[in-house]
Amino acid sequence: MANPEYQETLDHFDILSVILYRIGITLVALSFSSLGYSYFSTVYQIAWPVLSLHTNQIVLAVSATLCAANIHVYSKVVRVIISWSTWIGLVCLVIDANQYVWLSFGFFAITASGIALKESFCFRVFGLKAMPLLLILVVLALHQSWLSVAGFCLLFSALIYLRLAIAKWRMPLHFDIGIKANYEI
Structure with a gap:
């Protein structure tokens, strides 16, 4: 967790890694919403999905x-x-x-849940601590082919991640790094 009184000197690699991390969080929110919409459109035949299911999986993987x-x-x-x-x-x-698809999503969900729990120490974004439960429900729903449940949980997760992304982009870059000497190598 970052100490606001301490500002680490960032090199170009540090700045790039923080920006890529924040882009990743933003893309997770977008991929969750796109996947959720894809599952809803498959079940309820609302409209054609914006992206194919395979493309959504690739965006989530990236x-x-x-x-x-x-x-x-x-x-x-x-x-x-x-x-x-x-x-x-x-x-x-x-x-x-x-x-x-449920298994690969399950491993991506571990990453997304870990990030949500990590960020919950710094931000009071509603739902961050519930993210692991939501994503476990998505994995279970995908395994059982309950696409509407998976879609609902993904859309709710997307909202939480979008609020996290907005909070991350508002804070200074050095907050993500913290104190470099504290990292276990």
Whole structure:
């Protein structure tokens, strides 16, 4: 958690990693909303989805990868769990996106949940601490083919992540880095 009284000197790599992390959070919000809308449009035949289901999965994979590759967490163990779950989700997505969509989403959900819990220490965004439960419901709903439940939970998660993204873009860049000496390498 960042200390507002302390301002770390950021190099170009630090600035780039913070910006990519924030872009990843923003893309997670957009991909959750697009996926949720896709599931609703599939079930209720509302209208054609904006993006295909496969494209939505790729956007989610890219956004989770941006977050996982640029996350700033002091604890090495927590950083590894959040990051490696995305890499495993990418492998599941590449192996068979149609058969194991719930499994790959489950690993991306670990990353999104870890980020939400990490950010809940800094922000009082409504719903951040409930994000793991919402995303577990999405994984269960996808496994059971309850697309309307998955769509609802994804749209609600998108709103929470959008509020987080707005809060992140408003704060100074050095808040994401914190104190460099505290990182476990």
